[in-house]
Amino acid sequence: MTDALRGRPAGPQASEVGGRPGGIGRPASRTGEKVSDDLRRHSGDLLDRRRRVAALSLVASAAMGAVAAYQNGLIRRLPEPRVGIFDAEAVDASGEAYALFRTPDAALGLVSYGVTLALAGMGSSRRHQETPALPLLMAAKVALDAAGGLYLTAEQVSKHRKLCSWCLAASIASVAMVPQVLPEARLAIERLLDR
Secondary structure (H helix, E strand, O other), rough: OOEOOOOOOOOOOHHHHHOOOOOOOOOOHHHHHHHHHHHHHOOOOOOOOHHHHHHHHHHHHHHHHHHHHHHOOOOOOOOOOOOOOHHHHHHHHHHHHHHHOOOHHHHHHHHHHHHHHHHHHHHOOOOHHHHHHHHHHHHHHHHHHHHHHHHHHHHHHHHHOOEEEHHHHHHHHHHHHHHHHHHHHHHHHHHHOOO
16 A cells, blocks of 8 residues: 655655666666655654654754864854853863764764665655664664664763753754654564564
8 A cells, every 4th residue: 555645745756757768877666756755755653763763863963963073173162052051162162072983963963864764765654564674773763863862961961060052952853853763663573473
């Protein structure tokens, strides 16, 4: 059963816009066209939940992008709300923020959220039936994102007695992804148990 067409689909059908044969680059495939159409043009609860995970990943990435700009010296100040508990510079300039791989931790966060975004978009609308490992992998990744966000928030409070509002936004987005992935993960587990 195919998901219903969205009220306002995003763009044309993939089969209508494919490139010409030959040339440099990747070949089109029916599988790729199906994923493209499902993600952009179709609706359904599971697809909507995947879109929410994608949106939350982009929100978290934007927050981490701002922090990464500061941590790499591209901007001199990281704006914060004028509330005493928020001080991104005290948190994000600290040695702990550069300890893992001796690189700014926001850059690692960007990579991580990019993986989550890719997992949200990976596979057709029926991936819980066709490739049940994908929803389970996404659920595990989202759980790790949420746990990591909570850990980093606790680290900021315990070590600095301050919070980075940008990091907090990313952590909140990470935690908000968790309930979005659970229904598809449950269906994927049911599919694996039926085999």
